[in-house]
Amino acid sequence: MTTHVPLVVLGGGPGGYAAAFLAADLGMEVAIVERDERLGGTCLLRGCIPSKALLHVGRVLAEARELDAWGIDLGKPKVKLDALRARKDKVITTLTGGLGQLARRRGVRLIHGAARFTSSSALEVAGAEGTQTVTFDHCILASGSRPARIPAFDLPTPRVMDSTSALELQEIPDSLLVIGGGYIGLEMGTVYAELGARVTCVELTDTLLPGADRDLVKPLQARLEKLFETIHLKTKVAGLEERKKGILVRFEGPEGPFEKEFARVLVAVGRRPNSDGMGLENTGVTIDPKGFVVVDGQQRTSDPRILAIGDVCGEPMLAHRASHQGKVAVEALHGDPALFAPRCIPAVVFTDPEIAWAGLTEQEAKASGRAVEVSRYPWAASGRAQALGRTEGLTKMLVDPETDTVLGVGIVGAGAGELIAEGALAIEMAATARDLAETIHAHPTLGETVAFSAENYFGTATEIYRPRSEAARS
Secondary structure (H helix, E strand, C coil), rough: EEEEEEEEEECCHHHHHHHHHHHHHHCCEEEEECCCCCCCCHHHHHHHHHHHHHHHHHHHHHHHHHHHHHHCCCCCCCHHHHHHHHHHHHHHHHHHHHHHHHHHHHHHHHEEEEEEEEEEEEEEECCCCCCEEEEEEEEEECCCEECCCHHHHCCCCEEEEHHHHCCCCCCCCCCEEECCHHHHHHHHHHHHHHCCCCEEEECCCCCCCCCCCHHHHHHHHHHHHHHCCCCCCCEEEEEEEEEECCCCEEEEEEEEEEEECCCCCCCCCCCCEEECCCCHHCHHHHHHHHCECCCCCCECCCCCEECHHHHHHCCCCHHHHHHHHHHHHHHHHCCCCCCCCCCCCCEEEECCCEEEEEECCCHHHHCCCCCCCCEEEHHCCCCCHHHCCCCCCCEEEEECCCCCCEEEEEEECCCCHHHHHHHHHHHHHHCHHHHHHCCCCCCCCCHHHHHHHHHHCCCCCCCCCCCCHHHCCC
């Protein structure tokens, strides 16, 4: 069977369904080709949404413990694992069901099956009812990414997990090793630690969250050192071996080799783009050495019929980047002036405390030789943070000393992922520190710390005394 659809979106994740829905809203005939029976992609089905639901549970458990300092003892919580999994799955089902309804109301056709390009204008889709050919005028490739695998760690046992299997919560192991100190490893490690597992984290570099701002990582690392049993930095995993009761892990660290057995191991060493195994060699699409599809500012590939968005076409691999790119791609096909050229793409690590940043980081500024002035506002000076008992936080701002333009904002603390929106908006609008300082913020809130950080840049923050030098003023 052969079907022709003017616009095909290959992949039903955040970028794919955002693109398809906008195309339908603009009057275009569009179909989504998706392997899974549900829309949502990795983010919704086995990534950011279920992990954040579980992180919410972990935060509530932590708050219950912290209430002891206020004289309230809630006792030791009892985890009903079946009920916890069911609640997580309900969140997913609710959201995927809503997406299905939106697709039907918009008239977006859904074609389920594994797809492969047979040419620059045709896909072969193998589904439950057989194989069909779908031809198109244009295709938006939104195939996403998958967990990176290291062959030496790929043992044929459920005791060695990736992020997808870890989210299934088959059990709460007595001990868990997390290989990788990036955001996926730290988020999942936090979930399992709060649920009762003794978590060890191993990271090859000398810091957690390599690449993130060091000022923001320090408060998180201090908290994780208390939550996790052990954190091994500058340490390599030399090998895994399945034993009768667990996985024996051999390490090579600064003090020499050592080994330890764990009930389960989570391998969280990053993700790789889904650009292989789908017949792109039968098209004119160019793939770079890292496996990413090469695109221009309108998400067009080197094949005039094919565009690409999201994880498959580069870093950062973030759902909100994919959604925005999906809309740019559709607008470009529709003939509208569209260009993916954001001043910043905010990023959030949903650990406890959360870390969020947008725009230029201090490390990037130093590496490029960019002159910046850095303003740091400690949450210990925030009345709201004191009331919440979350004084470990920090709001940081990078400002152009010549124009006072806000170049970067970083936040670590409770709710940092929500607070970073103001920083992203300021950077996107090329706002100045004065704009933020003179915007009246509600009191007492954590959001005030953004304005206070801007005030601190001028040396006029009320709750701390750090006058700006005369040289900086001039």
